[in-house]
Amino acid sequence: MSAKSHPEIKVGILGATGTVGQRFIQLLASHPYFKIHALGASSRSASQQYSKVTRWKLSTPIPDFVQKMVVQDCRPDAEGFAECGVVFSGLDADVAGDIEEAFRSANLIVYSNAKSYRRDPLCPLIVPLVNPSHLSIIPRQRSALSLSKGYIVTNANCSTTGLVVPLAALEKAFGPLETVMVTTLQAISGAGYPGVSSLDILDNVVPHIGGEEEKIEWETNKILGGLRSDNKEFDLHATDSVKPINVSATCTRVPVIDGHTGVVSVKFSCNPPPSIEAIDKAFREFTCEAQELGVPSAPAQAIVVHDAPDRPQPRLDRDLHNGACVSVGRIRDCPVFDVKFVCLIDNVRLGAATSSIMNAEIAVEKGYIA
Ligand SMILES: NC(=O)c1ccc[n+]([C@@H]2O[C@H](COP(=O)([O-])OP(=O)(O)OC[C@H]3O[C@@H](n4cnc5c(N)ncnc54)[C@H](OP(=O)(O)O)[C@@H]3O)[C@@H](O)[C@H]2O)c1
Structure with missing residues (x-):
């Protein structure tokens, strides 16, 4: 059917x-x-x-x-x-x-x-x-x-979701990741209603969201990990050959209504790492089971790659594919890790x-x- x-x-x-x-x-x-x-x-x-x-x-x-x-x-x-x-x-x-x-x-x-x-x-x-x-x-x-x-x-x-979609595309194309660092710029709606007071958030950045960093650091490995073959428990991304990803997150609240931005750096396990062109292609070509199944809420594109140097932006890009995709842009070499990029998710739609x-x-x- x-x-x-x-x-x-x-x-x-x-x-x-x-x-x-x-x-x-x-x-x-x-x-x-x-x-x-x-x-x-x-x-x-x-x-x-x-x-x-x-x-x-x-x-x-x-x-x-x-x-x-x-x-x-x-x-x-x-x-x-x-x-x-x-x-x-x-x-x-x-x-x-x-x-x-x-x-x-x-x-x-x-x-x-x-x-x-x-x-x-x-x-x-x-x-x-x-x-x-x-x-x-x-x-x-x-x-x-x-x-x-x-x-x-x-x-x-919600921020974990915006991060793991591009990470999954990278793992699918290039194998396990070693280290991920992410700094988030999270929207006010992520705190629910009435949320953060206007006196705290207008004209400001709040560099702390209680419990958020721990969620990103832990959840990423459960999501990208697998189930053991007996379907009895999750392996939290740690098998004999694959170690958990080292994830370090810093979370901030910014005066945006909807749309969490993530600024991400990634180190691959493979050496040499893939080229920026190959990474860009892996994001653009990423497809997933939800699309194959044709379920009604699946976006036509799971990851939208932006070429403009000043995108993605919450106000301009959060509505793409009815808020069901992740936007990625500014894909470039990282002098410390291998690649860095910016991602954006609608925190209340795909994020929730x-x-x-x-x-x-x-x-x-x-x-x-x-
Ligand atoms: N906002 C986001 O971007 C986002 C993203 C991902 C996940 N989440 C998670 O989604 C959940 C909801 O977040 P939200 O932002 O929608 O929060 P919210 O705007 O504060 O809404 C909370 C809801 O919970 C109900 N509620 C509160 N106390 C209750 C009680 N004792 N018994 C039954 N219902 C009660 C409220 O009903 P009343 O109106 O009657 O008080 C309201 O419907 C949270 O667990 C949050 O962590 C939120």
Whole structure:
């Protein structure tokens, strides 16, 4: 069956009133087979109409049919969730762990943006343009927890996602990487709503985002690593022949609304390293399984390479391919490592909601969502 002819699948959204939740609603409102069926948020919003309790921040209006939907408590027995084939979570990290576990225990399928289960050895951490093969641990997760249907799949930290797509292209073309250094310039929307105070961020750069650097440094290796052949655990990129990548990250918050930029230097394991021309070609020619499967949210181009010396820029490039690709530019020799470049991701689309949706679309194709 082609991706376009799937029967309708009802979906729920946890954290539906938040920054990521609003993107879920915008993207899912016109989805070919996922149909918004239940919305959940905190007790502050529950039992009220969505349009009355949400500070909607997107430039498109709240879809008509969503405006009057009643927000539910984030409990699996709240109205509507039991019928959902997938529950997408844009929950605040402080509460996501317990709530998502309650949904999984109720035999529901959860695709999460929160950090809570990214390091769990039974939960795949999936960037849909990079490692959807890790979905194959789902049967093991279900059997370990004695669940016939429920499981949790996570997607990565938004800056990690913007970094690992170009890194995956380099590994695919040239083999393992040895060292990666990245400095991020992260948008305000990455902190959710209301996020960073305007007095802190206007006319300023804040050189610290709590926990972010550790996420990039750790998650990169789980995503680019593999599953052992028995599908029982992740090898965190360390096999007999391949060592984990040394990753060093510095994260800053800048006065940009949407779009995280990464300034990256890479050292390859191969010696001599590939030429800049070969690296440029590897980025341009990178294709991935999501595209081969033809899932609805897959971008026509996973990586857009910019030739202009002053690109990518958040304001000009974050909307490319509906925010589902990574932009790369300024590919040049690095006098310390081998190559340096700049990457850009829409942190709320491919960095969050689009990744969850694309992961679920791939899972539909692979039979993990009926
Ligand atoms: N923003 C990004 O770029 C981004 C990117 C990748 C991942 N993430 C992750 O995605 C998640 C959501 O981030 P966000 O930026 O969308 O945050 P946000 O704007 O602060 O939204 C948080 C959502 O969680 C709900 N919530 C808060 N406390 C709750 C509780 N006790 N019970 C049930 N629901 C509760 C809120 O509902 P109320 O409106 O009712 O309070 C709201 O819907 C976080 O885990 C974040 O780390 C965010």
